Amino acid sequence: MTYQAFKSEVLDKGFDLDGSFGWQCWDGYAKWCQYVGVPYANCTVSGYVKDIWEQRQTNGTLTYFDEVPINSLGAGDVVVFKVSQSTPYSHIAVFDSDAGNGWGLFLGQNQEGKYRHANGGSSFNLAKLPYSALYPTAFRLKSSYQKGKQGLGIPTKRVNGDLFSGLVTHVDPNVMNADNNRARVNLIVIHHNAGTSDEAARRTWYVATGVGTSAHYQVADDKIWGCVGEESVAYHAGDYPTNQRSIGIEHLNNSGAPNWTISEATYRNSAKLIADICQRYGIPIDRNHIVPHQSISATACPGDIDLDKLVRMAQEVAKGASLAKSETVAQSGSFRVKVVVKDLNVRKAPSLSAAKSGVAKMGVYTITETKTADGHEWGKLKSGAGWIALTYVKRL
Numbered sequence: 001m002t003y004q005a006f007k008s009e010v011l012d013k014g015f016d017l018d019g020s021f022g023w024q025c026w027d028g029y030a031k032w033c034q035y036v037g038v039p040y041a042n043c044t045v046s047g048y049v050k051d052i053w054e055q056r057q058t059n060g061t062l063t064y065f066d067e068v069p070i071n072s073l074g075a076g077d078v079v080v081f082k083v084s085q086s087t088p089y090s091h092i093a094v095f096d097s098d099a100g101n102g103w104g105l106f107l108g109q110n111q112e113g114k115y116r117h118a119n120g121g122s123s124f125n126l127a128k129l130p131y132s133a134l135y136p137t138a139f140r141l142k143s144s145y146q147k148g149k150q151g152l153g154i155p156t157k158r159v160n161g162d163l164f165s166g167l168v169t170h171v172d173p174n175v176m177n178a179d180n181n182r183a184r185v186n187l188i189v190i191h192h193n194a195g196t197s198d199e200a201a202r203r204t205w206y207v208a209t210g211v212g213t214s215a216h217y218q219v220a221d222d223k224i225w226g227c228v229g230e231e232s233v234a235y236h237a238g239d240y241p242t243n244q245r246s247i248g249i250e251h252l253n254n255s256g257a258p259n260w261t262i263s264e265a266t267y268r269n270s271a272k273l274i275a276d277i278c279q280r281y282g283i284p285i286d287r288n289h290i291v292p293h294q295s296i297s298a299t300a301c302p303g304d305i306d307l308d309k310l311v312r313m314a315q316e317v318a319k320g321a322s323l324a325k326s327e328t329v330a331q332s333g334s335f336r337v338k339v340v341v342k343d344l345n346v347r348k349a350p351s352l353s354a355a356k357s358g359v360a361k362m363g364v365y366t367i368t369e370t371k372t373a374d375g376h377e378w379g380k381l382k383s384g385a386g387w388i389a390l391t392y393v394k395r396l
């Protein structure tokens with residue numbers, strides 16, 4: 001997470017790298033270049049800030065950066081602003097995250113930061129600015145400079161001219177329903193197959209089968225399939241404008257009607273994929289940006305998939321958790337745990353035969369015995385009220 005580390009290091013601080021005009025936006029850009037190891041002298045010009053973009057073919061910028069469309073901005077991408085009403089001078093900053101409705105948050109200097117330099121400019125801050133003020137492409141560090149630190153550190157894959165998460169284990173070679181009329185991606189839509197056959201689900205999305213639907217990814221126990229590339233629109237949400245701006249993730253069920261559940265391994269694969277996508281696009285990992293199909297159109301999809309749990313697991317991955325399956329089974333002696341508001345949903349123990357439906361109150365509990373099932377460690381309550389998941393509960 002090079003960008004996040006950089007951000008926390010520079011916020012509200014100012015840097016004057018060229019010794020003129022104080023803390024200007026180009027000094028902020030220079031600071032970012034310096035931070036990631038790009039020789040600043042090789043990716044700037046002596047003219048106007050806009051020349052960093054306008055003269056990119058000759059000024060050396062593209063030696064260190066790839067050009068990416070504004071639609072696919074990710075945290076850490078460098079953007080240049082045209083002279084416009086909202087940015088009266090050309091301006092350069094680093095993309096942080098999407099702010100909705102055509103605006104983004106950008107990290108940079110001299111965008112009305114908290115502290116001012118006597119010679120001009122102001123300290124690093126996050127500013128909300130419209131994408132419409134940007135030149136049409138951004139600069140993304142070439143992978144050799146990313147050093148595995150952007151996103152989850154897994155380089156994306158290019159297959160058949162389109163972009164896939166580096167987490168895909170397979171790419172389905174069949175031609176799927178899709179088009180290129182993509183908008184800015186700022187949403188993940190969660191689906192389930194309503195079926196337990198991986199192959200049958202994917203076959204539905206082939207152009208050849210004539211159903212007319214599709215998805216970007218199909219997640220199963222032991223596979224993450226790339227289906228439609230992220231630079232293309234897939235037909236999954238039942239609403240075209242939503243399709244244009246979203247990535248659709250399908251999940252293979254491990255049980256049929258009426259519950260349509262997915263396995264713990266599928267949850268884990270999906271959480272990693274979600275974290276990877278969100279970090280690459282600067283999408284917040286929350287319930288406003290990771291939504292069930294049924295929030296967009298009338299459907300029972302995604303069945304019994306627990307969105308709160310999936311989002312929480314993706315947040316854990318983004319924070320660095322591996323989500324490797326726990327090998328720990330028993331812990332001798334009793335211990336105390338504290339359940340707080342955010343833990344309350346982690347309480348079902350579906351495959352533990354002795355389980356009752358668990359605790360739904362905040363409080364401190366004594367655990368007398370533990371076991372692992374469904375990828376969670378479960379604790380038996382001394383009170384006799386059953387088992388609770390210990391995975392996210394604080395041990396005292």
Ligand SMILES: [Zn+2]
Pocket residue numbers: 190191192236293299301302
């Ligand atoms: Zn669906």
